[in-house]
């Protein structure tokens with residue numbers, strides 16, 4: 001049970017390192033944006049949530065609402081898997097239908113350079129987080145993990161600002177927070193990853209668990225160890241600080257313009273479990289069956 005009523009929102013935004021150095025969305029100073037509340041925290045069955053900003057965007061489809069969290073909801077002292085569960089529990093209660101994320105990533109594919117943009121369409125999850133679900137009552141099919149409609153919207157927005165924007169690629173997810181060794185990167189390249197980072201999962205499958213579409217835009221901030229050449233800390237810093245506003249703008253544009261009723265097929269990739277298991281969570285800790293829509 002939340003202490004505060006979770007406001008309704010069509011969009012949930014997992015801000016990441018791509019936009020962390022920027023005050024999203026207030027810093028955009030966009031006249032279409034209205035900040036409705038900041039510092040919103042909710043009690044969830046997984047612990048106290050991270051802090052959310054609730055805002056609206058007045059766009060071509062009318063007024064839309066979003067709940068945004070910074071840096072995937074990660075905080076020191078909270079396991080990252082728990083932070084993701086708290087975040088997506090709130091998104092579910094808010095009735096979120098589209099989840100957008102951003103982040104900085106390392107390269108595994110030697111064709112990539114810093115400041116290239118990747119909109120991954122697939123992923124490999126090497127994290128060891130366990131029992132990651134908010135609802136847990138559906139079979140989550142990962143044939144098309146990323147929403148093609150959200151990806152197209154992010155691609156179109158990013159292409160206005162960046163020279164090289166890739167619409168296909170595999171995001172390899174590690175636990176972090178450390179970077180990888182040369183041998184690990186070599187192994188991960190051979191697994192088929194194009195970029196490497198520490199978010200994307202569980203976000204991508206928690207979005208499906210709550211019945212929402214997922215799309216993310218990621219900026220390459222460094223070469224993976226042993227790929228192309230040694231990466232430079234100063235360059236990483238300049239990507240984080242120079243490009244955060246642009247990444248934030250691309251995300252906001254997708255909130256404003258994405259088709260909420262797109263025939264994207266994501267909903268068909270979540271089927272009621274054929275073999276349901278007992279739910280021993282107390283009633284008050286179970287999510288509202290249809291999120292905030294009930």
Ligand SMILES: [Zn+2]
Nearest residue numbers: 147213264266
């Ligand atoms: Zn979709």
